[in-house]
Amino acid sequence: xxxxxxxxxxxxxxxxxxxxxxxxxxxxxxxxxxxxxxxxxxxxxxxxxxxxxxxxxxxxxxxxxxxxxxxxxxxxxxxxxxxxxxxxxxxxxxxxxxxxxxxxxxxxxxxxxxxxxxxxxxxxxxxxxxxxxxxxxxxxxxxxxxxxxxxxxxxxxxxxxxxxxxxxxxxxxxxxxxxxxxxxxxxxxxxxxxxxxxxxxxxxxxxxxxxxxxxxxxxxxxxxxxxxxxxxxxxxxxxxxxxxxxxxxxxxxxxxxxxxxxxxxxxxxxxxxxxxxxxxxxxxxxxxxxxxxxxxxxxxxxxxxxxxxxxxxxxxxxxxxx
Amino acid sequence: xxxxxxxxxxxxxxxxxxxxxxxxxxxxxxxxxxxxxxxxxxxxxxxxxxxxxxxxxxxxxxxxxxxxxxxxxxxxxxxxxxxxxxxxxxxxxxxxxxxxxxxxxxxxxxxxxxxxxxxxxxxxxxxxxxxxxxxxxxxxxxxxxxxxxxxxxxxxxxxxxxxxxxxxxxxxxxxxxxxxxxxxxxxxxxxxxxxxxxxxxxxxxxxxxxxxxxxxxxxxxxxxxxxxxxxxxxxxxxxxxxxxxxxxxxxxxxxxxxxxxxxxxxxxxxxxxxxxxxxxxxxxxxxxxxxxx
Numbered sequence: 147x148x149x150x151x152x153x154x155x156x157x158x159x160x161x162x163x164x165x166x167x168x169x170x171x172x173x174x175x176x177x178x179x180x181x182x183x184x185x186x187x188x189x190x191x192x193x194x195x196x197x198x199x200x201x202x203x204x205x206x207x208x209x210x211x212x213x214x215x216x217x218x219x220x221x222x223x224x225x226x227x228x229x230x231x232x233x234x235x236x237x238x239x240x241x242x243x244x245x246x247x248x249x250x251x252x253x254x255x256x257x258x259x260x261x262x263x264x265x266x267x268x269x270x271x272x273x274x275x276x277x278x279x280x281x282x283x284x285x286x287x288x289x290x291x292x293x294x295x296x297x298x299x300x301x302x303x304x305x306x307x308x309x310x311x312x313x314x315x316x317x318x319x320x321x322x323x324x325x326x327x328x329x330x331x332x333x334x335x336x337x338x339x340x341x342x343x344x345x346x347x348x349x350x351x352x353x354x355x356x357x358x359x360x361x362x363x364x365x366x367x368x369x370x371x372x373x374x375x376x377x378x379x380x381x382x383x384x385x386x387x388x389x390x391x392x393x394x395x396x397x398x399x400x401x402x403x404x405x406x407x408x409x410x411x412x413x414x415x416x417x418x419x420x421x422x423x424x425x426x427x428x429x430x431x432x433x434x435x436x437x438x439x440x441x442x443x444x445x446x447x448x449x450x451x452x453x454x455x456x457x458x459x460x461x462x463x464x465x466x467x468x
Numbered sequence: 469x470x471x472x473x474x475x476x477x478x479x480x481x482x483x484x485x486x487x488x489x490x491x492x493x494x495x496x497x498x499x500x501x502x503x504x505x506x507x508x509x510x511x512x513x514x515x516x517x518x519x520x521x522x523x524x525x526x527x528x529x530x531x532x533x534x535x536x537x538x539x540x541x542x543x544x545x546x547x548x549x550x551x552x553x554x555x556x557x558x559x560x561x562x563x564x565x566x567x568x569x570x571x572x573x574x575x576x577x578x579x580x581x582x583x584x585x586x587x588x589x590x591x592x593x594x595x596x597x598x599x600x601x602x603x604x605x606x607x608x609x610x611x612x613x614x615x616x617x618x619x620x621x622x623x624x625x626x627x628x629x630x631x632x633x634x635x636x637x638x639x640x641x642x643x644x645x646x647x648x649x650x651x652x653x654x655x656x657x658x659x660x661x662x663x664x665x666x667x668x669x670x671x672x673x674x675x676x677x678x679x680x681x682x683x684x685x686x687x688x689x690x691x692x693x694x695x696x697x698x699x700x701x702x703x704x705x706x707x708x709x710x711x712x713x714x715x716x717x718x719x720x721x722x723x724x725x726x727x728x729x730x731x732x733x734x735x736x737x738x739x740x741x742x743x744x745x746x747x748x749x750x751x752x753x754x755x756x757x758x759x760x761x
Contacts, residue, residue: 260708260710263707263710266706267706286499344499344539347616355578355610389669
């Protein structure tokens with residue numbers, strides 16, 4: 147019997163073939179731009195450096211809500227645990243100058259409940275005029291239940307703070323530090339601070355039980371509109387993120403792709419990013435971490451490389467010669 | 469407490485009450501924790517009407533398992549159940565209160581559950597000394613920590629003082645041992661991590677005060693060391709939250725230094741901070757809402 151083809155069937159066949167072919171093809175990765183700029187000290191030059199750095203990335207924040215998320219951990223202003231307030235202020239001023247409708251600062255520390263006191267002790271209140279009016283304690287912000295776009299941990303849902311979810315651009319501003327559980331804490335690990343202690347406690351132990359690396363990857367998937375500026379002027383090596391020792395690196399590292407930024411920081415610290423669990427997870431086949439898929443702007447990794455001392459558990463991640 | 473500070477705290481609390489009857493931490497939606505503190509503070513100062521509306525809001529939040537969520541819309545019970553259990557049972561309702569106590573009695577840090585211990589045994593992992601006694605977690609299914617353990621002890625201790633309850637007393641005793649095992653080397657407590665990779669961790673003022681409050685009546689060289697740390701912290705305190713918890717902890721051991729005054733230079737920023745001012749003021753006049761029934 148002769149088969150009669152309908153017009154729909156005739157169209158569907160080739161269309162399916164095109165679709166299948168398209169899906170089957172590995173899309174080339176557009177190299178993610180990452181800036182490495184020298185910043186010798188926490189002084190007035192940082193303001194110009196940050197302005198230049200943001201200009202390089204052509205961020206259009208006009209009329210947008212920008213949220214700066216530093217890393218605030220402990221009441222020790224003389225130590226190098228927290229993101230330096232001068233850098234945060236420089237970013238605050240730069241984004242305002244770029245026409246952002248709103249620039250706010252927010253953090254949800256993992257151990258200490260009195261966040262505003264912590265920010266004050268870390269020098270933020272003295273540095274940013276009207277700090278209390280622009281700061282949100284993410285631990286105690288109103289929350290919304292979220293299912294991350296991709297789930298890596300066994301947590302089917304997360305309650306996340308509305309202030310962070312509403313931001314048009316979430317700027318992760320971590321300290322460049324080694325970390326005794328995950329190897330390195332950078333812009334992606336800094337996202338732990340958006341998880342509300344008011345729901346999960348101090349520490350946010352749910353994330354530990356569900357897998358630290360997996361939860362970092364979940365959070366990365368939950369916040370697609372991000373930018374990173376890593377405080378690598380003075381970082382921390384050894385038993386970070388709290389009990390390590392100061393390590394001068396004299397750099398700021400920035401970019402839109404947090405994976406690429408963190409991979410670059412790792413290479414500067416002489417850590418193999420492919421050995422960092424959360425980077426592996428969130429980068430899928432790790433292609434996003436490969437050096438040729440990251441377009442370095444400014445200084446080279448080789449010229450800024452500063453080996454950060456690693457605890458024995460992470461010696462395997464040490465990058466040897468450049 | 470100076471009269472002006474007392475009045476400021478009440479005024480702040482009344483102005484911050486949401487239309488639903490609950491309180492936020494700073495601003496925004498109502499949360500369980502600040503609402504309980506505000507209610508305790510207002511009850512201790514005779515502001516019945518606002519307190520009643522707070523309790524009514526809390527009553528709508530109790531979950532089928534007997535616990536309370538930290539905020540409306542959150543689908544899990546958590547450590548804040550201890551706080552609600554501190555409210556007078558006749559105010560919350562005896563049945564609701566009883567189910568809260570039941571929830572607390574059934575919750576323990578995941579590391580001390582039989583299932584976890586069996587798994588660790590099968591994996592050949594040795595039990596850590598600090599896991600010998602069960603404490604309470606922030607949320608079920610995770611490890612026990614200092615603050616939620618101290619809050620649970622305060623709630624269950626208050627319950628035991630209403631009538632004999634050997635099972636609850638056993639949990640309290642174990643919880644206190646948990647606290648003593650999690651004390652920092654130099655005295656006092658942090659969130660619950662005594663050392664990391666061989667490094668001694670430092671204590672925090674706020675958790676030191678809270679743990680001391682939960683160890684009321686316990687006498688030991690360790691407690692003496694913690695009291696010394698508490699007094700040291702008190703003299704250099706930079707946070708209203710920490711300052712008031714230290715005072716409550718020291719009051720519980722009759723160890724508050726003479727001439728203690730609330731520090732006017734410390735800002736009261738949140739509803740819990742303003743509430744604790746009033747709670748401490750009441751405790752100094754013999755009405756400790758964490759202790760008296």
